Amino acid sequence: MEKIIASIITIGDELLIGQVIDTNSAFISQELNKIGVWVKRRVAVGDSREEIIRALNEESRDTNIIIITGGLGPTADDITKPVLCEYFGGKLVMNEEVRKHLVYLFEQVFRRPLIERNLKQAELPEVCTVLPNARGTAPGMWFEKDGKVFVSLPGVPHEMKGLITNEVLPRLQKTFSMPFIAHRTLLTAGIGESFIAETIKHWEEKLPEHLKLAYLPNYGMVRLRITGWSTDKAKLENELNTEFAQLKILVQEWLVTDEDHTLPMALSKLLRLKNKTMTxxxxxxxxxxxxxxxxxxxxxxxxxxxxxxxxxEIKIKELKVSPATLQKAGAVSEEVVKEMAAAVLMKMNTDYALAVSGIMGPDGGSPEKPVGTVWVAAGDRNKLVTQKFQFRFDRDRNIEMTATQALNLLRKFIVEHA
Amino acid sequence: MEKIIASIITIGDELLIGQVIDTNSAFISQELNKIGVWVKRRVAVGDSREEIIRALNEESRDTNIIIITGGLGPTADDITKPVLCEYFGGKLVMNEEVRKHLVYLFEQVFRRPLIERNLKQAELPEVCTVLPNARGTAPGMWFEKDGKVFVSLPGVPHEMKGLITNEVLPRLQKTFSMPFIAHRTLLTAGIGESFIAETIKHWEEKLPEHLKLAYLPNYGMVRLRITGWSTDKAKLENELNTEFAQLKILVQEWLVTDEDHTLPMALSKLLRLKNKTMTxxxxxxxxxxxxxxxxxxxxxxxxxxxxxxxxxEIKIKELKVSPATLQKAGAVSEEVVKEMAAAVLMKMNTDYALAVSGIMGPDGGSPEKPVGTVWVAAGDRNKLVTQKFQFRFDRDRNIEMTATQALNLLRKFIVEHA
Known part of the structure; x- marks a missing residue:
């Protein structure tokens, strides 16, 4: 069986000037992967006829499926629909179902006047299959040409998601016969990418051709993912299970979760399983x-x-941190986070607590406590553990790193003191 | 003067299976824009020699600058460097500066053993100019071919950012003579994209050719951006100022800020100007x-x-919400958010407060209060205003929408009760 290959085209000048971050492509890729479609390329182009046509030509050259998002709004900079109409031939015709849906949305949901400009969204290329968009005004459009499928979707994330799930995936599964793709993912913390690579080198070298390992480092954690590809689902699952079990043993010391979960999800699950609460x-x-x-x-x-x-002021008033401690050790200190954690445990009446204090920057640093200095305390009523971190660079990253390391400190505490 | 055009190539299977969201491209686009470079396309490809070479060929066809990120790590799935070496000719040679930097990083910063695999990061194509990466292990690489510049950068966001700012932008400004690009951006709330388009139609139709308007809707707000392009900086700035002043008058009723700021930034600035605090x-x-x-x-x-x-339990204990109110009106009610806001104002001793209570989903809805029902209170010690919202769909979006609408309610309160 041949691989079914897709490419994603996102349309909109806002992507090219960097005013919005494209989160749609990641969602579409994940969903296509689940049904066995391999995304080979992603391209972002501006609201330009020439660029859209170039992308349609190039992206359909050696793929089966082309997913297009964006440029379907009611305003003048949204030119995707007329360009698609030109590319696939035929003319725009008023679609009665979509018109009724627009009237319903404006009258019942938005409670705003439906103007001419909005009604134009019901005019659709006559050669496409219209995919109803229950969540918004612009419907999806499904075109077929030379054995390839082109799908155009609105760029608004929750509308695009509804259309992918309810319309696009079921139709793709009917149109193509897919091979089977499966992943195994685990998350590690406290070890660098290259050190992991060294640790698992012999195992990685022996992986069969159709299984591929990826390293995904992020905020001091490394996610490892094995991806397999086959027409024999049972055999592939077996192979993946065997290899994954070996990998888990090799990285056991740093393992956060062996599911495709984030750290907050792993911690939540742990607490839920133990029927415990945190603050x-x-x-x-x-x-x-x-x-x-x-x-x-x-x-x-x-x-x-x-x-x-x-x-x-709030540390003293709400968390009973002693002014003497603040004076002596400073707000970013082991003593203060311990007092904060102990107080919030009692105040919120929970099983576990996390407390953090640090200097995120760009201001507030000193030679003794530079930007990126963070103290964390985690524990329960019997015991608190603390850790000092020294991050670097920018405020956003320091906030992310602090949250990640704090959540991991609590997770380890719970595992070790269960 | 010719437009200087760029294309961005991001490399990594993790982008194509959707496991990470590409935030790098938005940053690079913004920074290139600021120095007068227009980003025409963005392409994401996997860790595959053929796909990388195809992208290098296609993206350099009608552009001046090609920025490449990702695939420079120390692990086996990072193949960008050997492919670039093949593409531009020559061989990999050990770079002494980079080797010293690696030794420093591992000995002084990471405090981990420097292994053979890491040292390989100091082997670089002999034909490139090496761009030192103060923030990490993989340096940037600058290639020139047929009058075009190719820059390869690591995919780790804060490393890439450091290299763009400190190395790439200054070198591009030396290499190319750029036209001038400028933007004017404002943010509106409480009005739909198509209604704005209708309101400003006559103004928009008369915009000169070299000024372009974009509508950027997000979480119930719409950002409007005028982009201008010229070799005459003073003339362009003048035109933009005139058009922007007219646009501001047309959307005055819904205007949040006339700077390229987010809503939290606009609220922060407002409080700072008035020397007030919030909770x-x-x-x-x-x-x-x-x-x-x-x-x-x-x-x-x-x-x-x-x-x-x-x-x-915490609403009652910490915010003195009356159990009778909770019993009678429910936690998601006007009465409860008013009690919460009044209590937190006193507790935190601030000038303004915001309180929110709602049902974010997927569980917890009822026929009377479906998922997406939210009450918000905002105000000061003299007055509290409240508003009920009815959002729809998923938890993440409901949290975003609630935060956005709540911040805007407080912003409006401050503006109206100054």
Missing amino acids: TAESCTGGYIAHLITAIPGASNIYKGSIISYDN | TAESCTGGYIAHLITAIPGASNIYKGSIISYDN
């Missing part, structure tokens, strides 16, 4: 750790609340 | 609003701390 007392991360935990569905089972004590 | 009492957003505010440098001037009261 945070955050200074420099300003609520970001709590956000990472509460962004996961069902957070209320493991989390009750937090105190964000950005100012020393 | 948050967050239920459903779980610290995300506080994070958005504290992610901005200098947050300590306008922000002291927050109470995250995810659980009703």
Whole structure:
């Protein structure tokens, strides 16, 4: 069986001037992968007829599926639809279903007047199959040409996602017969990419041709992913299980999770399994750790609340940090994070707590405590462990690194003190 | 003067399976734009020799500058360097400066053994100019061929950023003589993209050819950007100022900021100008609003701390929400957010407060209060305003929408009650 290959074209000047970050392509790639489609290239082009046509020509050259997002809005800079109409031939015709949906959306949901400009979104190329967009105004369009499938979707992420899941994937599975792709992913913390590579060298060298290993480093953690490709699903799953089991043993010391989960997801799952709760007392991360935990569905089972004590006044008033400690050791100190953690544990009445204090930059550093200095405390009512970190560079990265290392310190504490 | 055109090639299978989101391209595009370089295309390809060579050929066809990121790590899946060496000719040679930097990094910064695999990062194509990477192990490489510049950079964001700022931009400005590109950006809230388009139609139609308007909708807000292009900087700035002034009048009612700022940045600036402070009492957003505010440098001037009261127990204990109110109106109600806001104002001793409570999903909805129901209160000690929102769809989006609308409600309150 031949590999089914896709390319993704994203359209919009906003991508090329860097005003928005393309998160759509990652979602589309993941979803296509799950049904056995290999994404070979991704291209972003501007709102330009010539560039869109060049991309359609080049991206369809040696692929089966071309997914196009963006440029379908109601404004003058959205030119994707007329260009597609020109490329595939025929003319734009009013689609009655889409028109009715627009009327419904404006009257019942947006409660705004439906203007001429919006109604134009119901005019669609006569040669395409219209994919209804329950979540918004611009429908998807499915074209077939020379045995290849071209799908055009709106660029608004939640509309695109609805269309991919409900319309595009089922239709692709009917149109193509797919080989089987599977992944095994694990997450490590506290070890560098090259040191892992050295540790697993002999195992990696013996991997069969159709299994591929990737290293994905991010914020002090490294994700390892084995991808396999086959027409024999059972055999591939078996091979992957065997290789993955060996890999897990090799990196056991640094293993955070052997699922394709983030660190907050792994910590949440651990707490859920133990039926325990956690809280945070955050200074420099300003609520970001709590956000990472509460962004996961069902957070209320493991989390009750937090105190964000950005100012020393709040550390003293809400977390009973002693002014003497603040005076003597400073706000970024082992003593202060221990007092914060102990206080928030009692205040929130949880099983575990995390406390962080640090200097995220660009200002606030000193020779003794430069930007990137962070203290973290994690533990329960019986014991608190602490760790000092020295990060570097920019504020955003320091906040991310602090949150990651803090969550991992708590995760390790729970595993080791279970 | 000719336009200087660039294309960005990002290399790595992790981009094509969607395991990481490409944030590098947006940064590179922004920085190139600032010095007058127009990014025409962006392409992502896998760790494959054929695909990298195809991209180098195609992307250099009608561009002056090709920026390549990724695939320079120490592991086996990083093949960019040998492919570039093959493409530009010559062989890999050990670079003494880079070798010394690697020894320094491993001995002094990482404090890990420097292994053979890491040392290989100091072997570089003899035909390139080496761009030193102060922030990491893989240096940048600058190639020239047929009057075009090719720059290869590591994919680690903060390393790439350091190289772009310190090495690439100054060298490009020496190599090419650039026309002048300038933008004017404003942010609106509370109005749809197509309604804006209708409102400003006559103005937009009369825009001169070399000024282009883009609509950038995101989370219930729409950003409008005028981009101009000229060799006459003074004339262009004048034209942009005139057009921008007219545009601002047309959208005045919905204007959040006339700078290229985010909503949290606009609110921070407003508070800073008035020398006022704010706090948050967050239920459903779980610290995300506080994070958005504290992610901005200098947050300590306008922000002291927050109470995250995810659980009703914490709403009662820390924010003195009355159990009777919770019983009668429910946690997601106007009464509760008003009690939360009033309490946190006193507790944090700030000038303004925001309180939010809602149902983010996927669970927790009911027929009366479906997923996406949110109440927000904003105000000061004299007055609180409230607003109910009904969002839809997924948890991540509901958290984003809630934070955005809440910050805007507070911003409007401050502007109107100054």
